[in-house]
Amino acid sequence: MSKLPSLSSVLNAGQRQSLFIGICTFFTAILLLAMVSIVLLIFARGGGYFWPEDIQQLQFVRASDDQPITAYGQYQNQFEQGGEPVRWVVYSHARNPYGNQTLLDDTNLLQARLAPEAARISLRDGRAILGEPLKVTAPSDPDVSLNRLAQRLTQVRQIEQSIAGIRDEQLADIHQKLTELDQRKVGKKAPARLTLNQGFDRWHKRILTLEKQRDAYQLFVRLADQSIVSVALIEVEHLVYPGQLSGWQKLGEALYEVGGFLSESPKQANTAGGVFPALFGTVLMVFLMTIIVTPFGVLAAIYLNEYASNNGLIVVIRIAVSNMAGVPSIVYGVFGLGFFIYGVGGNIDALFFEANLPAPTLGTPGVFWASLTMAILTLPVVIVATEEGLRNVPQGLKAGSYALGATKAETVLYTILPMASPGIMTGVILAIARAAGEVAPLMLVGAVKFAPNLPIDAEFPYLHLERQFMHLGVLIYDGAFHSQTDAKGASMMFAACLLLLVVVFVLNILAVLLRTKLRKRYHKG
Amino acid sequence: MLTLFEREHLDVNNLAEADTAIRVEQLSLRFGSKPVLENISMSIPKHQITALIGQSGCGKSTLISSFNRLNDLHQHCHYSGKVIINGRDINSRKENVAQLRTQVGMVFQRPNPFPMSIFDNVSYGLRLQGINTRRQLDEAVEQALHDAALWNEVKDRLFEPANVLSGGQQQRLVIARALALQPEILLLDEPTSALDPLTTLFIEELMAGLKKRCSIVIVTHNMQQAARVSDYTAFLHQGRLIEYSDSDTLFTTPRKKQTEDYITGRYG
Numbered sequence: 001m002s003k004l005p006s007l008s009s010v011l012n013a014g015q016r017q018s019l020f021i022g023i024c025t026f027f028t029a030i031l032l033l034a035m036v037s038i039v040l041l042i043f044a045r046g047g048g049y050f051w052p053e054d055i056q057q058l059q060f061v062r063a064s065d066d067q068p069i070t071a072y073g074q075y076q077n078q079f080e081q082g083g084e085p086v087r088w089v090v091y092s093h094a095r096n097p098y099g100n101q102t103l104l105d106d107t108n109l110l111q112a113r114l115a116p117e118a119a120r121i122s123l124r125d126g127r128a129i130l131g132e133p134l135k136v137t138a139p140s141d142p143d144v145s146l147n148r149l150a151q152r153l154t155q156v157r158q159i160e161q162s163i164a165g166i167r168d169e170q171l172a173d174i175h176q177k178l179t180e181l182d183q184r185k186v187g188k189k190a191p192a193r194l195t196l197n198q199g200f201d202r203w204h205k206r207i208l209t210l211e212k213q214r215d216a217y218q219l220f221v222r223l224a225d226q227s228i229v230s231v232a233l234i235e236v237e238h239l240v241y242p243g244q245l246s247g248w249q250k251l252g253e254a255l256y257e258v259g260g261f262l263s264e265s266p267k268q269a270n271t272a273g274g275v276f277p278a279l280f281g282t283v284l285m286v287f288l289m290t291i292i293v294t295p296f297g298v299l300a301a302i303y304l305n306e307y308a309s310n311n312g313l314i315v316v317i318r319i320a321v322s323n324m325a326g327v328p329s330i331v332y333g334v335f336g337l338g339f340f341i342y343g344v345g346g347n348i349d350a351l352f353f354e355a356n357l358p359a360p361t362l363g364t365p366g367v368f369w370a371s372l373t374m375a376i377l378t379l380p381v382v383i384v385a386t387e388e389g390l391r392n393v394p395q396g397l398k399a400g401s402y403a404l405g406a407t408k409a410e411t412v413l414y415t416i417l418p419m420a421s422p423g424i425m426t427g428v429i430l431a432i433a434r435a436a437g438e439v440a441p442l443m444l445v446g447a448v449k450f451a452p453n454l455p456i457d458a459e460f461p462y463l464h465l466e467r468q469f470m471h472l473g474v475l476i477y478d479g480a481f482h483s484q485t486d487a488k489g490a491s492m493m494f495a496a497c498l499l500l501l502v503v504v505f506v507l508n509i510l511a512v513l514l515r516t517k518l519r520k521r522y523h524k525g
Numbered sequence: 526m527l528t529l530f531e532r533e534h535l536d537v538n539n540l541a542e543a544d545t546a547i548r549v550e551q552l553s554l555r556f557g558s559k560p561v562l563e564n565i566s567m568s569i570p571k572h573q574i575t576a577l578i579g580q581s582g583c584g585k586s587t588l589i590s591s592f593n594r595l596n597d598l599h600q601h602c603h604y605s606g607k608v609i610i611n612g613r614d615i616n617s618r619k620e621n622v623a624q625l626r627t628q629v630g631m632v633f634q635r636p637n638p639f640p641m642s643i644f645d646n647v648s649y650g651l652r653l654q655g656i657n658t659r660r661q662l663d664e665a666v667e668q669a670l671h672d673a674a675l676w677n678e679v680k681d682r683l684f685e686p687a688n689v690l691s692g693g694q695q696q697r698l699v700i701a702r703a704l705a706l707q708p709e710i711l712l713l714d715e716p717t718s719a720l721d722p723l724t725t726l727f728i729e730e731l732m733a734g735l736k737k738r739c740s741i742v743i744v745t746h747n748m749q750q751a752a753r754v755s756d757y758t759a760f761l762h763q764g765r766l767i768e769y770s771d772s773d774t775l776f777t778t779p780r781k782k783q784t785e786d787y788i789t790g791r792y793g
Contacts, residue, residue: 310600396633399633400699402598402626403626403630404626404627404649404706405627405650414653418640521686
């Protein structure tokens with residue numbers, strides 16, 4: 001058997017070079033392709049969550065019980081399964097008008113037509129009905145035409161507001177006074193108590209009347225199988241006819257949805273509604289982390305770079321810092337849980353909050369512990385970037401500063417730090433991007449699927465750092481598990497992904513701009 | 526009659542205390558295990574310009590840097606011997622180095638203005654001294670820029686970044702920065718080697734004018750420059766002081782063969 005000819009005997013020098021270039025280009029192209037497809041997928045699927053899909057009138061055979069069904073539905077997404085095109089469909093049906101969903105095989109689909117007459121009626125609790133609005137009723141007004149929907153909506157919301165007003169102002173006040181009387185052990189028949197009770201009854205009656213009025217506002221909706229359901233108008237949040245919108249109007253609708261997504265709380269177990277608490281929690285956690293990690297990282301880097309002599313200990317510290325960057329993040333999570341929460345938090349509880357034990361006050365996962373853990377996780381990023389920045393300060397400038405009688409500290413403060421600030425900024429923003437996207441350690445130290453309260457509210461001391469919080473990454477993680485059974489949840493996960501991607505993009509662009517600006521200021525040319 | 530045309534020279538090898546700005550006594554210095562200066566003793570006269578010449582690597586810059594302890598920035602620098610300024614041995618551990626450096630100003634080979642405005646550059650040293658009143662700073666900055674012959678060029682743009690100035694202007698700015706502290710001694714480490722001939726001339730004239738205010742020590746590669754501007758010249762070779770006398774004598778009738786070879790360009 002003859003020996004294989006070697007590469008150099010087959011190709012001449014020029015060909016070898018172009019082969020090498022070709023291989024490098026190939027891998028770069030694959031990389032580019034991967035990046036583009038990530039961005040495209042997230043944008044398409046995440047953006048699709050906001051886009052008002054056309055409503056169709058569908059006739060299909062339900063796979064579970066072979067029953068034929070006529071319903072208004074919206075396609076969620078489409079994919080291949082065993083060579084057959086399959087769709088997730090969300091539809092409204094008489095038995096449950098608030099959005100069933102099913103996996104629909106094309107063979108089971110009997111008929112589909114666009115239904116411009118049908119509207120998507122989003123309810124306050126995050127559910128939605130697909131159907132044709134028929135009429136809207138109001139108390140003591142025979143006019144039930146749909147044209148007055150907007151007016152009726154304002155009316156019913158005004159009523160709701162006055163009910164809330166009475167509850168908050170009048171009833172709460174009376175309750176408080178009654179409690180005071182109870183505490184002072186005033187008798188049951190005392191005149192003060194009777195007056196209050198009368199007042200309470202009067203306001204209560206007023207509320208009942210208003211509630212009756214409110215509930216008289218009803219929206220009647222016809223489903224595709226001609227059955228009619230009614231919804232209390234107060235429950236209706238938004239009504240849109242996707243089939244009647246032009247492309248631009250759909251875009252406007254999508255932007256409206258984006259607004260809701262950014263400002264509302266999650267509903268229906270994180271499958272509908274918005275992500276505001278998660279966004280807020282992420283930002284707050286990252287903000288606290290930045291406050292903690294920046295001084296730590298910068299001062300440590302200054303010590304390592306400017307003060308420490310190059311002995312064995314410093315070498316060991318440097319190696320340790322680089323290794324810290326490679327430690328799996330879950331390890332930091334476990335460390336945070338074991339050291340900060342059970343160790344530090346537990347001891348603080350034992351010392352200062354003994355009265356509350358065994359219920360923990362600080363020895364429980366919360367946003368502060370999470371920030372602290374993430375600060376430790378991102379510390380190497382900041383240290384390495386700061387050291388890089390410090391090394392780039394020209395020796396001549398340091399010498400110039402010393403020659404003017406500056407001490408080392410003054411030189412660091414007035415000359416070296418401003419010059420190194422682009423590097424420091426880079427490090428901090430990289431750290432922020434890392435912390436914003438981290439999930440695993442956060443689930444151990446304070447991020448939860450659903451937190452009833454924001455860490456900031458009007459209650460003293462306003463900033464509740466011991467509270468658990470919601471985090472975008474955790475929300476996505478949660479959504480990924482929903483996606484097995486729930487098409488809507490999956491879309492929401494993609495939308496949250498998109499948001500996270502945008503947040504990280506914006507941060508990185510900010511970093512680049514800031515760095516260029518500072519560079520221009522501190523370096524010639 | 527002849528003395529009218531000749532400059533009066535002090536005997537630098539036997540200088541009176543009152544005329545001495547810096548007295549170096551048996552200074553040796555090494556970086557790690559590499560000796561750079563060996564047993565140097567010399568006296569630098571007050572209100573004169575003293576030039577240090579010699580080949581690259583002969584220790585000129587190291588010597589000048591030991592007058593304001595800037596060699597301390599090197600980690601492995603070890604020295605012995607004394608450098609006496611104002612009657613104090615600045616090599617002693619008790620010396621307040623930051624204070625010393627305000628009295629002994631230094632200008633480097635490459636202009637190194639800080640990345641700040643022209644005004645902030647000149648007032649940097651003053652602010653470090655705790656002078657913060659606007660009026661004092663304004664006056665001192667204007668005076669220093671006048672002294673460095675830069676005022677007319679920058680008076681309208683004091684708050685622009687110093688980086689926009691030309692190389693020669695930057696070097697004068699750096700001189701102004703040192704002068705703002707009113708130092709007794711000004712060390713110039715090859716101040717014109719990065720500049721063009723015309724700017725060089727400008728800075729040389731500046732030096733002649735500054736002589737009245739402080740003692741100047743200049744390191745230079747350029748023999749003509751040393752002959753032109755300096756009153757006294759020291760020739761260093763491989764870390765040793767070979768010859769030190771007034772410039773006229775050194776450049777016209779050097780006593781040592783090595784000096785003669787160097788100034789006539791036979792080596793170096």
